[in-house]
Amino acid sequence: MISPQSVMYEDEFHRIQGAIETLLGAANARVVFVVDKNGQLMAAAGDVDQLDTTSLASLTAGNIAATGGIAKLLRENEFATQFHEGKNAHIHIQLVSQRVILVVIFDAKSSLGLVRLRVRKTTEELTAIFEAMNKRPVDARAGSPFAEITDDDIDNLFND
Amino acid sequence: MPFINLMAREINCKIVYYGPGLCGKTTNLEFIHGHTKAESRGKLVKLATDSERTLYFDFLPFELGDVNGFKTRLHLYTVPGQVYYDASRKLILKGIDGCVFVADSQLARADSNEEALENLKLNLLEYDLKLADIPYVIQYNKRDLPSALSVEELRGVLNPYLVPEFEAVAHEGTGVFETLRAIGRLVFRDLKKSYGAQAALGANPQRAR
Ligand SMILES: Nc1nc2c(ncn2[C@@H]2O[C@H](COP(=O)(O)OP(=O)(O)OP(=O)(O)O)[C@@H](O)[C@H]2O)c(=O)[nH]1
Ligand SMILES: [Mg+2]
Numbered sequence: 001m002i003s004p005q006s007v008m009y010e011d012e013f014h015r016i017q018g019a020i021e022t023l024l025g026a027a028n029a030r031v032v033f034v035v036d037k038n039g040q041l042m043a044a045a046g047d048v049d050q051l052d053t054t055s056l057a058s059l060t061a062g063n064i065a066a067t068g069g070i071a072k073l074l075r076e077n078e079f080a081t082q083f084h085e086g087k088n089a090h091i092h093i094q095l096v097s098q099r100v101i102l103v104v105i106f107d108a109k110s111s112l113g114l115v116r117l118r119v120r121k122t123t124e125e126l127t128a129i130f131e132a133m134n135k136r137p138v139d140a141r142a143g144s145p146f147a148e149i150t151d152d153d154i155d156n157l158f159n160d
Numbered sequence: 161m162p163f164i165n166l167m168a169r170e171i172n173c174k175i176v177y178y179g180p181g182l183c184g185k186t187t188n189l190e191f192i193h194g195h196t197k198a199e200s201r202g203k204l205v206k207l208a209t210d211s212e213r214t215l216y217f218d219f220l221p222f223e224l225g226d227v228n229g230f231k232t233r234l235h236l237y238t239v240p241g242q243v244y245y246d247a248s249r250k251l252i253l254k255g256i257d258g259c260v261f262v263a264d265s266q267l268a269r270a271d272s273n274e275e276a277l278e279n280l281k282l283n284l285l286e287y288d289l290k291l292a293d294i295p296y297v298i299q300y301n302k303r304d305l306p307s308a309l310s311v312e313e314l315r316g317v318l319n320p321y322l323v324p325e326f327e328a329v330a331h332e333g334t335g336v337f338e339t340l341r342a343i344g345r346l347v348f349r350d351l352k353k354s355y356g357a358q359a360a361l362g363a364n365p366q367r368a369r
Contacts, residue, residue, distance in 0.1 A: 002161070002162065002164075002351075002354055002355055003161060006161045006162055006163050006164060007164045007166065008163075008164070008165050008166060008167065009166050009167070010166055010167040013165065013166075013167035013168070014167070036163065036255075037254065037255070038161055038163065038174060038254060038255030039174070039219075039235065039255070040163035040172050040235075042163075042165070052202065052203055054202050054203075054221045055202065055203050055205050055219065055221075058205065058219045058221075058235065059205065059219075062207070062216060062217060062251070065251040065252075065254060066216070066248070066251065068251075069247055069248075069250075069251055138355070145164060145166075145169075145171055145227070145228055145230040145355075146351070146352045146355045148228055149227055149228055149352055151349060151352075153227050153228070154227070154345055154348045154349055154352070155345060157224045157225050157227060157232060157344070157345075157348065158224070158341040158344050158345050
């Protein structure tokens, strides 16, 4: 079954992208991205060309899954926030709406205090967006990838 | 759970390689990684112990090509096969779209195969899933070893419902891409079906669940 959150429409993408672009500037961050808990990258902003965002997305989700597992063992709710401090790069990871992960990578040009502050606001914005996504149906609006796909098309993908 | 991005026109699906310790799950991904054009696959991420055993997961993004102007991608994961890493195994199943069960053909591993398959069923239940409900294929690996059981024997125990099955020698690549193609095809057909059914149902996705 396809959950509503696993389909992202164009307008939703623009809203998410807008929110993280704003955060990028406001927090003086290097990179901001949003990943779903299954490890799929939803949107990214900033200096992403030099980063392997696909691997980062999968590892971040793995990280959240692991700490979520630890939390469960401790009968805690999830640890909603994580911070890792490196020599040059620092990473702030925030769980949003139990469903998606907001990641901010920053350096000496910013500070943990500033990032925390700005992340809080963006978290609220994103929460609203994702809650709306969760309530709307998955419909066959224009652009449905499967409307015109035949079994032959699928087979052709795997011919080699 | 697939991820469909209608803006970037991408469809990503998650496939998990499951099976007992040392059956050859990581080897499957390594072979795929080593024998695919660089532009159609990403980095192979391995979270492993010093002795090359999978500790958490391996991850390989794999690009298939375009359908209807949509980029399609498979995200391949392996689980750690060692019994005591069960908590991690459970986590990796989150959002699974299709599963490859890799069995070790050696007689000495017969019990481990069965245990791993039972464990897979049990862990899927955590997500309210049954093996019969998800796209699923079996690979009998290590066919090159003299102590390998016959395919009939393996099938009798591991494949009662006769899902697609493949013989493999993963480190040489035999059967590796055949297995991948089979699961990929099943996943996309399944996706097409459930997306279509859901769109037809229309209104309320909560109710459809
Ligand atoms: N003879 C033979 N050896 C194989 C074959 N496939 C894999 N191997 C070897 O088996 C060993 C274990 O393979 P891995 O791919 O690391 O096993 P795994 O299933 O990932 O193991 P865990 O990470 O512990 O779950 C390696 O030394 C491989 O080279 C095969 O078809 N035949
Ligand atoms: Mg492994």
